[in-house]
Amino acid sequence: MNTMRAYYDRYLPWALGIAFLFGLLVFPFYQRESPYWVYVGANALFYAILASSWALLAGYNGQFSFAHMAFMGLATYASGIVGREAGIWALNWSPALSIPFGVLVAGVVGLLIGYLCLRLRSTYLALFTIAFAEILRLVFKAEVDLTGGPNGLYLKTFNLPFLEGLTRYASTYAPMYYTMLAVFLFSLVVMYALVNSRYGIFFRAVREDEEAAAALGVHVVRVRILAFVVSSMIAGLAGAVFHHSPGIGIVVPDEMQIGRMSLVIAMAVIGGSNNLMAAAIGALFLHFALEWLQEIPMPDALMSWLQAHQATLEAWGFGLGEAGLKTNAWRMVAFGILLMVTLRFWRNGLVSPILERIMQARAKEEVARGRAAKAGKDLADVDKLVVDESPNEGGQ
Amino acid sequence: MVATLLHFVPAQMWLITPEFILRLLAEGLLIGLIYSLMALGLTLIFSVLGIVSFSHGEFYMIGGYVVYLFLQKFQNSLPRALTGIGALLAAMLVTFAIGVVFERLFLQPMARGEVDRPNEYAILTTFGLAFFLQYLMLGLMGPFPKKARRFFDLPVFDAGLIQATKASLKIGNITLGAGRLIAGLIALLALLAMLYFMFKTWTGRALQATSQDRQAAAVVGINPMNMNTLAFGLGAMLAGLAGAVLVSVYSWVPWVGVIASSKSFVIIVLGGMGSIPGSLLGGLIIGVVESLGTGLFPDPVRAQAYRDVFGLVIFALVLLVKPTGLFGRKL
Numbered sequence: 001m002n003t004m005r006a007y008y009d010r011y012l013p014w015a016l017g018i019a020f021l022f023g024l025l026v027f028p029f030y031q032r033e034s035p036y037w038v039y040v041g042a043n044a045l046f047y048a049i050l051a052s053s054w055a056l057l058a059g060y061n062g063q064f065s066f067a068h069m070a071f072m073g074l075a076t077y078a079s080g081i082v083g084r085e086a087g088i089w090a091l092n093w094s095p096a097l098s099i100p101f102g103v104l105v106a107g108v109v110g111l112l113i114g115y116l117c118l119r120l121r122s123t124y125l126a127l128f129t130i131a132f133a134e135i136l137r138l139v140f141k142a143e144v145d146l147t148g149g150p151n152g153l154y155l156k157t158f159n160l161p162f163l164e165g166l167t168r169y170a171s172t173y174a175p176m177y178y179t180m181l182a183v184f185l186f187s188l189v190v191m192y193a194l195v196n197s198r199y200g201i202f203f204r205a206v207r208e209d210e211e212a213a214a215a216l217g218v219h220v221v222r223v224r225i226l227a228f229v230v231s232s233m234i235a236g237l238a239g240a241v242f243h244h245s246p247g248i249g250i251v252v253p254d255e256m257q258i259g260r261m262s263l264v265i266a267m268a269v270i271g272g273s274n275n276l277m278a279a280a281i282g283a284l285f286l287h288f289a290l291e292w293l294q295e296i297p298m299p300d301a302l303m304s305w306l307q308a309h310q311a312t313l314e315a316w317g318f319g320l321g322e323a324g325l326k327t328n329a330w331r332m333v334a335f336g337i338l339l340m341v342t343l344r345f346w347r348n349g350l351v352s353p354i355l356e357r358i359m360q361a362r363a364k365e366e367v368a369r370g371r372a373a374k375a376g377k378d379l380a381d382v383d384k385l386v387v388d389e390s391p392n393e394g395g396q
Numbered sequence: 397m398v399a400t401l402l403h404f405v406p407a408q409m410w411l412i413t414p415e416f417i418l419r420l421l422a423e424g425l426l427i428g429l430i431y432s433l434m435a436l437g438l439t440l441i442f443s444v445l446g447i448v449s450f451s452h453g454e455f456y457m458i459g460g461y462v463v464y465l466f467l468q469k470f471q472n473s474l475p476r477a478l479t480g481i482g483a484l485l486a487a488m489l490v491t492f493a494i495g496v497v498f499e500r501l502f503l504q505p506m507a508r509g510e511v512d513r514p515n516e517y518a519i520l521t522t523f524g525l526a527f528f529l530q531y532l533m534l535g536l537m538g539p540f541p542k543k544a545r546r547f548f549d550l551p552v553f554d555a556g557l558i559q560a561t562k563a564s565l566k567i568g569n570i571t572l573g574a575g576r577l578i579a580g581l582i583a584l585l586a587l588l589a590m591l592y593f594m595f596k597t598w599t600g601r602a603l604q605a606t607s608q609d610r611q612a613a614a615v616v617g618i619n620p621m622n623m624n625t626l627a628f629g630l631g632a633m634l635a636g637l638a639g640a641v642l643v644s645v646y647s648w649v650p651w652v653g654v655i656a657s658s659k660s661f662v663i664i665v666l667g668g669m670g671s672i673p674g675s676l677l678g679g680l681i682i683g684v685v686e687s688l689g690t691g692l693f694p695d696p697v698r699a700q701a702y703r704d705v706f707g708l709v710i711f712a713l714v715l716l717v718k719p720t721g722l723f724g725r726k727l
Contacts, residue, residue: 064519116716122515123448127661128715131708134658138708142701258654262527269520316469318536329535336528343521344502347512 013358021185028170028177035171037291039247042173044287045180049187049238051268051283052276053231056191058265059273060200061227062207064126066261067113068235070133073256074109075102075236076243077140077147080155080251088145095158099240106236107229114228118221133256140253152252155244176245183241184280187234191276194230203227266339272352282351286335293331412692415569420691421684422572426580428683430638433583434656435663435675436590437634443607443670444627445503447518451526452635453657455495457650459487459636460643461533464544471545480547484582484640491636492629498525499628507624526653534650541647550574579641586637587676594672603627607670635660655704662711668721677722682707 031037054068079102084090093101113132117125140147147153163175194200202223205213214220243251254260264283271282306313342350434456441449466483474482502521511517549562559566563574594600605613606623614620639656646652663682667674689706693699714721 058516062516064516120715120719123519124665124715124719126450126519127448127665128712130658130661131711131715134655135705135708135712138701138705142698142705257651259530259651262523265520265523266527316465318465318538329531332531333528333535336524336531339527340502340521340524343517343524344505347517 016358024181028166028174032169032171035173038171038173038177040288040291042177042180042242042245042247044284045177045184046238046242047264047267047287048280048283049180049184050235050264051271052191052280053187053234053238054264055268055271055273055276055279056195056203056234057227057231058268059275059279060195060203060207061224062122063117063224063227064122065129065228065231066126066258066265067129067133067136068231068264069256069261070129070136071106071110071232072235072239073140073251073253074136075106075233076155076239076251077153078102078105079240079244080153081146083156084153085156095156095244098156099158099237099244102240103233103236107233110229110232111225113232114225117228118224130258133258133261137253137256140256147253150253152250155249155251157246157249158244159246173247176247179241179245180238183238187237188276188280191230191234195276199223199226266335270339270342270350272349272355274348275352275355278349278352278355281355282349285351290331290335293334416691417688419570419572420687422570423576424684424687425680426572426576426683427687428680429580429583429587430642430679431659431663431683432676432679433586433590434635434638435660435667435679436587436672437631437638438660439664439667439670439672439675440603440627440634441631442664444603445507445518445624447503447506447515447522448661448664448669449628449631450519450522450657451498451529452631452660453653453655454526454529455491455632455635455653456639456642456656457533457648457653458494458529459491459639460544460648460652461537461542461639462487462490462636463547463640463643464542464648467544467547477548483547484637487636487640488633492633494529495629495632496625498632499625503624503628504621507621526657530650530653537650539649541649542643543647544643546575546578546644548574548578550577573645575645579645582641583638586634590634591672599626658704658711659707662707664721665711665719666714666721668723671721671723674721674723682710685710 027041028038031041050068050072054065057063057065057068079093079095079098081089082091082093082101083095083098085092113129117128120128141150143149160175160179163178166174166178195203202213202218205216205218206220206223210220213223239251242248267283267286268279270286271280272278346353348356434452437455438449438452441447441452463483463486466486467479470479470482502525503518505511506514506517506521546563550560550565552562553560557568565572565574565577592600594604602613602618603623603626605616605618606620606627610620613623635656639653659682663678664670664675666681667676667678686703686706690699690703693702
């Protein structure tokens with residue numbers, strides 16, 4: 001029995017991870033009758049990348065940036081502008097060249113902003129990044145010649161022949177979905193590599209106590225800037241690829257507004273901003289939940305009451321027209337309440353504790369394995385040690 | 397070379413007369429008074445609670461909507477001036493109540509030290525409130541712009557140099573709209589009342605004492621927790637009042653508070669976090685800079701779009717060059 005338990009603990013995270021990945025991979029085939037949900041899935045992956053890269057910056061490094069969406073938009077606009085066929089600064093670059101260029105621009109501006117913000121503590125940093133994001137959005141809105149203004153900038157979409165074939169078997173949005181999935185996995189790998197390197201420990205050390213970290217020899221400036229640049233570049237990559245994928249092909253300045261940013265922050269916080277994976281899963285689930293809630297009509301009893309009293313309500317000035325009667329806005333109200341309650345009672349988010357519980361078993365097993373290796377014992381004894389490590393479950 | 401230089405000369409050069417500049421200045425000062433009122437609320441919250449409320453703009457938005465709803469309901473059944481006063485009082489009451497309830501439920505635990513990483517918590521929880529209130533009002537009021545009618549008229553008179561009609565005031569060649577003028581005057585009255593409260597009454601002094609030293613204030617019999625609640629409620633109320641006077645000038649949508657709150661951030665940082673004179677002066681400066689910047693911008697088409705950028709650029713510069721602002725305490 002002990003052996004079973006140890007194997008279970010050892011392989012549970014792997015099994016769940018593979019199942020999760022498999023689920024993501026087959027999703028467009030499962031939903032091949034409804035392209036809409038595949039489109040929603042691609043959007044959810046986009047938000048998952050943004051939420052997890054924001055978690056890298058805010059959760060791991062303690063830098064509260066509200067400019068994440070702005071970097072996303074900056075990279076998209078930069079790649080869109082050099083990729084244009086006509087107009088000023090039109091270079092007609094192909095997406096294969098313009099997307100890396102956009103990501104690079106986001107990285108360079110991230111470097112500048114990160115450097116400028118070095119002296120600013122949490123609240124001031126939040127204020128500064130809000131100002132930066134708003135300036136960028138308003139400039140993109142005003143410079144009509146360069147960016148297309150409020151109507152948006154049209155982008156050249158990329159075509160990936162080997163993914164195009166999927167549309168026959170899955171659905172129209174499958175190429176877009178798989179591109180976003182590839183970017184999602186790539187950025188998670190990059191971020192986990194960073195977090196598990198010594199820099200990951202530096203990130204958290206700087207978050208907890210900057211002076212103490214500096215005293216112990218951590219190069220605080222380099223660590224803070226690195227976190228800023230990496231997370232801005234990942235946000236930029238997500239934005240540029242998402243907006244260049246077939247099925248989108250346009251970017252509007254209002255995607256950079258604070259409202260969108262607050263959605264990303266809310267997703268990361270509800271998932272758990274101290275854990276990259278938790279933030280990503282939180283974003284996936286919440287995006288699907290929000291889309292699903294849009295489909296749910298208001299209860300009949302309430303609807304008929306509203307319709308009966310609509311004239312009275314409108315005389316009072318309430319705008320319960322067509323838009324108000326649907327649940328469009330109300331799902332976000334619920335989302336806001338969920339955000340505040342999560343913050344108040346579950347500071348580590350809702351997904352993160354579950355993930356930690358799963359990973360804990362594995363960590364326990366690794367500790368035991370390390371001890372066994374030190375003691376020169378062979379691995380057969382590890383199983384016994386694992387059970388000894390947990391007094392609560394030891395009796396089984 | 398000449399062409400390049402000409403690019404920087406305002407296109408509407410012929411419009412720039414002393415009267416034009418004076419009108420811009422006067423409008424800037426009037427709007428600046430309202431900005432000051434809002435920033436005073438934010439600065440009050442910062443000085444007592446030690447946090448920046450990211451939901452300040454949403455109280456401004458709620459204040460405007462309360463006035464709008466109040467006028468919709470009562471404008472035909474009550475005399476005009478009474479409706480106006482009632483609407484303002486209702487806006488103040490509602491925003492004060494929301495502020496107090498929110499502070500008791502979400503910020504008191506932080507002040508009691510029950511929350512880890514309080515700085516992050518303060519940012520996120522006020523941000524969450526902003527998110528909630530925005531979508532709540534979107535659900536209740538719908539996404540279409542609303543505009544309230546002007547609720548006070550100017551007295552009609554003609555004194556040669558100064559002429560007034562119901563809807564506008566003319567001083568020399570400068571014409572000011574009544575909406576802005578009345579909004580500015582109400583803001584001025586509210587500012588004076590608030591200053592009287594802060595410096596002359598026991599409660600106001602208790603607030604100041606709490607902001608200077610919580611322990612010492614507690615020793616002389618001030619309850620710092622109650623002062624926290626009062627400060628947040630009053631701060632929210634001032635933002636609500638600013639929105640209430642402006643709802644008849646601008647059209648109102650649920651996300652109108654975003655720009656308003658970023659303006660009050662600009663002002664409190666420019667004036668120095670937690671400084672009352674700083675927020676008053678900062679508000680006037682930002683109002684005038686915006687007004688002049690928009691009026692004198694070379695390209696009139698872009699000028700309106702850049703209106704909000706001027707303040708934000710000042711903001712970024714202050715944060716980078718002198719984060720303590722004009723009258724700030726040390727960071």
